[in-house]
Amino acid sequence: MTSQSPRRPRRMKFWGWGFEGESATPDEKKLVLAMAKHRFGIEDAAETPAPREDEFTLTKPRVAPPASLAPLCSSAPLDRLAHTYGKSFPDIARMFARDAAPAPDLVAYPTSEQDVVDILDWASSARIAVVPYGGGSSVVGGVEPLVGGGFAGTLSLDLGLLGRVLEVDPVSRAARIQAGTLGPALEAQLAPHGLTLRHFPQSFQYSSLGGWIATRSGGHFATLGTHIDDFVETARLVTPKGVMEARRLPGSGAGPDPNRLAIGSEGALGVITEAWMRLQAKPTFRAGTSIRFSDFDKAARAVRAIVQAGLWPANLRLLDRNEARNTLAGDGSADVVVLAFESADHDQGAKMRRALECAGDFGGQWDERQLAAGAGGHREGASGAWRNAFLRAPFFREITTPLGLIFDTFETSITWERFAEFHAKIKAATEAAMARATGNEGSVTCRFTHVYPDGPAPYFTFMVRGDRRRLVEQWREIKIVASDALAAAGGTITHHHAVGRDHMPWYRKERPDLFGRVLEAAKATLDPAGIMNPGVVVG
């Protein structure tokens, strides 16, 4: 089988963020080491070598594909290692601990939808658990083949070779796109048409359209058109019982929306192979600046005023002062709101002025000179620095993890009237949990990634010095407390990172019981052998 050497997509290095060969730069490394020393007193910065394939001993594959599927499949150790985890803190920590226990028995690289159908047929009959794999950037255990008992083996279904834009409709501004298409390839194929999906999650370079749809991905933009949910005209879901696909329509009121069952199903009901997606013209008008506040609560109220005014900024990101400092968007003396408008059609100056008025009502201060710089100006200064830090941050884990730093994030949402108390409770609970788990003082910072008229989506980052031998265990202790606090305070366990395996205990409580039973019934209908991403979303 492996001798047939299937074609493979370009893929992330098996032990960390980025494609093979991509890493933190020497300058970034210097910066992170200085931070570790300054903030956590970590002096010992001896080089910890990155994991190598030959340091792992994988169990023998328990299953082999039939001859007809063998050319698509591999059980080569590097294929298996690369499909063992996503890219969360515990994923990286386990790789640095040279632990790849959940490695799949097989990896399959379908080159067509029929390949997917054939693989699911075989897997259904052979009781092989199938874990759909897009770009592999899950931070919630969504692609880890930890499937429980009752299976003959596990197969990671890598959609990476289904990477093409198949059809573009420039009139309706929509395109039919294969699910394995990663962000940059997707945009590159749309660019000649002057169109964009304009969906830029932090994982943009390493995540796929199918993954975005399956996990209800949130894009970079703060308001209005930012969730992938709203851009799906129709998605094609290959289930073990056949293909489910609705008509391509701009809107419909015919019964519950079939697409909303596929969106967020995280591979538990089937595999998304392609979708018709709504597109936009590329923005050309921009206005942006950053606003400083002396008080986090006042800044939050300014953000609320702006979003409730119906101004729909592209960015409206509140960073608490420590988050601003850590991400180079501020010096730590003020809470910062990054504000930006953009349009492919018309000037955004008036909206910007009105948003600044709202900010001024709550004591916000901004630099008129920066504002006067006009179109494109917001890419410089605080927000430009922030954007760069945002995209580079996931690389830092390969430095912080071997240093023994526990460094993770979680995200949620809550209505405005509960936000202030919610924020205080979550922060306090996470700080206490870090101290209890590690004996060290850690830090918790917060930003808003998305903002709605009825509430924000707060995103928390925590960091604490742990014990290198017990990092995953200590992380888990903190994660449980933080998640319990979210649940108790009425937030969601995930706003856009998805459920995966990590969030199932809290998702089970959050999900209405009867809806859980409906999902089980849906799975029994579409996946009677129960092979699709077992342990995720359903059950």
Next chain:
Amino acid sequence: MTSQSPRRPRRMKFWGWGFEGESATPDEKKLVLAMAKHRFGIEDAAETPAPREDEFTLTKPRVAPPASLAPLCSSAPLDRLAHTYGKSFPDIARMFARDAAPAPDLVAYPTSEQDVVDILDWASSARIAVVPYGGGSSVVGGVEPLVGGGFAGTLSLDLGLLGRVLEVDPVSRAARIQAGTLGPALEAQLAPHGLTLRHFPQSFQYSSLGGWIATRSGGHFATLGTHIDDFVETARLVTPKGVMEARRLPGSGAGPDPNRLAIGSEGALGVITEAWMRLQAKPTFRAGTSIRFSDFDKAARAVRAIVQAGLWPANLRLLDRNEARNTLAGDGSADVVVLAFESADHDQGAKMRRALECAGDFGGQWDERQLAAGAGGHREGASGAWRNAFLRAPFFREITTPLGLIFDTFETSITWERFAEFHAKIKAATEAAMARATGNEGSVTCRFTHVYPDGPAPYFTFMVRGDRRRLVEQWREIKIVASDALAAAGGTITHHHAVGRDHMPWYRKERPDLFGRVLEAAKATLDPAGIMNPGVVVG
């Protein structure tokens, strides 16, 4: 039971549109009669008396409630007559034919959610089909208790006494509202808080929040926040197996959205008893005008340009020239686009200017003086006349039906690149069907009710002189051809009127087969006795 005389909500007259006592005005009647004579040659305008309760002989109720529920129930003929049909053309025609065959055996008026639970418990055990009833304005057979065999009886569950706003959160701008609340009562209870749901379907005065959610109602506004779907923070669904309700959240990525199962379920999975709804501040800034085009296709392209520019007008309604004439928005010499912007926060003049530029690119012409009238000005002139005609039109059926006019509407959606051909095909098919069914020449007009970046929602109105003794039969012949044409051309069988019983044959074809099976599985889970609105959406 009837002697107990349950409390009853105010309700529409059993044989037509409007509350008891409301009718077309003498002036409206004169206008309609003149139109019937002028356009359809109907000279015979002898008074046809409205149906009276004593003209109907209903079958004896087959079931009686237990003593505990008797005070909530009635089998009085007027209660049963009022819950026999919705308000579609065939509904009115059947009432004028003194045919009330589908009348429910019982009508129940719950005064609390516990009443609803108790009624479903009893109905489940007694095999009584339950048809949830909000305002009763369905035009698709959604509330008609025509449930097929296998039931001991039928019960219309009128939510009209659950009409209160229970809680208002002015910070997050949301309210918890009982499902039976009709539009005006809902807005009246929100008004003291300076807030509005801003959901104005044509049936606003006679339809309920629960009905809007159950049928995926579309509001008056043309773009962006207009579908009830997007304003549901969380809906509470009472099913025969218990209550399903998600947390109140501004957004979540935790699995498929549970609310999206309740939204559009049309009573087939349970009864929506209340919902937390997202609200808005009342608009105070307005700009609006109407634009004339010499060519329908060019007007459609102007509409597309405006919606794809991301200007999000409150109104962007293309009326073909005959539709404009019939609804007093034009003189029939030009196709008309009614364009309006509104905001609670900021001036809309710049958006208006940019939208007019787009319209000008396609030859649109408008009156600068009317525009200069400024805020509120768009309520006058063509669009004001149109709005009034729009709200009054459903009353005309009580005049046209006894005259023997078949007068109905259907609505759909399609992506832009298919629209021109789609429009031509649907119009031609409906015209041909009218001629074939009646031997007379009829008219088909079209407007856009809602517009998306990827396509419009065209709304067709047809009218033809039929045979008074065969109106429903002739209507059905036309309806079948028009619906087949929609399906063949790739449109949806309903954009916002819902599926009901009338659209089931086409919905079954439109709905992905596997999704139909998922709905069956969901129903088996939530409603194992299969009593909830049988024949609608599921099966």
